[in-house]
Structures are given as structure tokens and as C-alpha cells.
Amino acid sequence: MIKNRQTTISCIVVLVFGLSLFYIGTDGFTAYTAETARVTKLIENQPEFPDVTFEDSEGRKYSIDEFEGKYVFITFIYTGCTTICIKLEENMAQVYNQIPDEYIGKDIVFLSISFDPARDDPATLDKYKELFKSDGETWRMARIPDKKELDSLLGNFGVIVVPDGNGNFAHNSAFYLVNPQGTLVDVMDFSQVNEAADKLMNTLERDKGE
Structure with a gap:
């Protein structure tokens, strides 16, 4: 007992x-x-977008201030990826197509950021954007040439990128939403397209009603 x-x-x-x-x-x-x-933890901490310089598919260079007053819906990719990045951008396109034209470019822009700047130059990004019908303006594709700046952004937003030594990367994937003040306010499951689009619409309509 x-x-x-x-x-x-x-x-x-x-x-x-x-x-x-x-x-x-x-x-x-x-x-x-x-x-x-x-x-x-990211959503709780809401990190600010660091000071970086983008170079997009048109060869234009600018900071996040380029999108001042707008929400920025972001993905992190590299064009040499033949697996998850393709699905990520396809889903990005689906979210984009669910947002009414009245908001696109005025209240929200879409931005795909490459973490492989050595290979993803403007010409490469320009070809890549055609695969997903990105217009290069309201949905831009860009790189951050400066490695320290790129690492700062990846670190702030919790983006894990591990090179495999053969030109490819293991990385996590998500949708990131930055508000008009340059603060990360949401991280969404990229596989949940309709849910992400609904979140964006609720946010945009709420702001419009204020």
C-alpha cells in the first residue's frame, strides 16, 4: 500500500x-x-522597420519612407527558390487580388523582399515579378544590397535564413504587415489566404471609418 x-x-x-x-x-x-x-512574441513587441535602403526591380532606391502613410504587406523570398517561395508568392497574389482597387496603392502596397541580394539584382527581380503578375508599383519586388541592413531587418522581424552552401536557403515563411508608422503589427500564416485578406480588409475599413 x-x-x-x-x-x-x-x-x-x-x-x-x-x-x-x-x-x-x-x-x-x-x-x-x-x-x-x-x-x-513579434506581434507583442511590434518592432519598428529598421533604416534600410531598397533597390527594386526598376532599379529605384529608397527607404521604407517611400510608403509613408500606407500599410505594407510583405513577404521574404529569393528568386532561386523552387519550392516554398513560389507558393508564398502565389498566395501573395491571391491576397492582392482580393483587395479592392480603391485601397491598392493608396492605403496599402505589397512588397516582396529578397534575402539573396547577390543574385537577385533588379533585372532578375524584374523577370521574377512577371511570374506573379506583380505590377512593380503597387506590388514591388526589391532587394537590400547592404548585408548589415538586410541582417538588421531579418533579425528585427524574426526571419530565419540559413544558407545550405549550394546557393539555396532554408527559411521560414509568413505574411508580415507593417502599419503606416513603420511598425510591424501582424504576422500571418501564408497558407491562410482568405483569412489574411479578411484581416487586411478589416484593418483598412476600420482606418477608413476613423
Whole structure:
């Protein structure tokens, strides 16, 4: 009887200890994966867009101030990617097409940022944008030539990019929304196209009504 009681107590202690570790490791049960925890933390912290210089598919150079007063809907890609980036940009196009023309370019712009600036020069980006019907204006594709600036942005926004040594990268993928003040306000699951479009519309309509 005593032995069974000791066994039961031991099991309870192990269970409580395990749950404590799980609680700590998942930010209090609200995040069940490292990626979910990362996204939750980003949305809570709302980092500002750092001072970087873009060079887009037209060869134009500018900072994030180019989009002052507008929301910026962002993806991070590299044109040599033959897997997830293609789906990411296809979904980006679907979100773009769900936003009414009255908002596009005036209240919100779309921006695909390459994290492979050595290969993704303006000419390459110009060819790549044609695959997704990007107009190069209300949906731009750009690189950040300066590595320190690029690393600063990737770090601020929690974008993980790991080169494999063969010209490819392992990376996470999401939709990022920056508000007109240059602050990251949302990170969305790129596979949930309709949900992302609904979020954008709710945000744009809310701001219009204020």
C-alpha cells in the first residue's frame, strides 16, 4: 500500500515537472511550437522597420519612407527558390487580388523582399515579378544590397535564413504587415489566404471609418 502511494506521488511529481517545462517552453501553453512562439512574441513587441535602403526591380532606391502613410504587406523570398517561395508568392497574389482597387496603392502596397541580394539584382527581380503578375508599383519586388541592413531587418522581424552552401536557403515563411508608422503589427500564416485578406480588409475599413 505504501509502495503504491509512493509510486503515485512520484508519477505526480514527474507529471508536474514535465508540465512546468512545457509551460515555460511554450510561453504559457499559448504557443505549441517554436514558430508560434516566435510569431506571438513579434506581434507583442511590434518592432519598428529598421533604416534600410531598397533597390527594386526598376532599379529605384529608397527607404521604407517611400510608403509613408500606407500599410505594407510583405513577404521574404529569393528568386532561386523552387519550392516554398513560389507558393508564398502565389498566395501573395491571391491576397492582392482580393483587395479592392480603391485601397491598392493608396492605403496599402505589397512588397516582396529578397534575402539573396547577390543574385537577385533588379533585372532578375524584374523577370521574377512577371511570374506573379506583380505590377512593380503597387506590388514591388526589391532587394537590400547592404548585408548589415538586410541582417538588421531579418533579425528585427524574426526571419530565419540559413544558407545550405549550394546557393539555396532554408527559411521560414509568413505574411508580415507593417502599419503606416513603420511598425510591424501582424504576422500571418501564408497558407491562410482568405483569412489574411479578411484581416487586411478589416484593418483598412476600420482606418477608413476613423
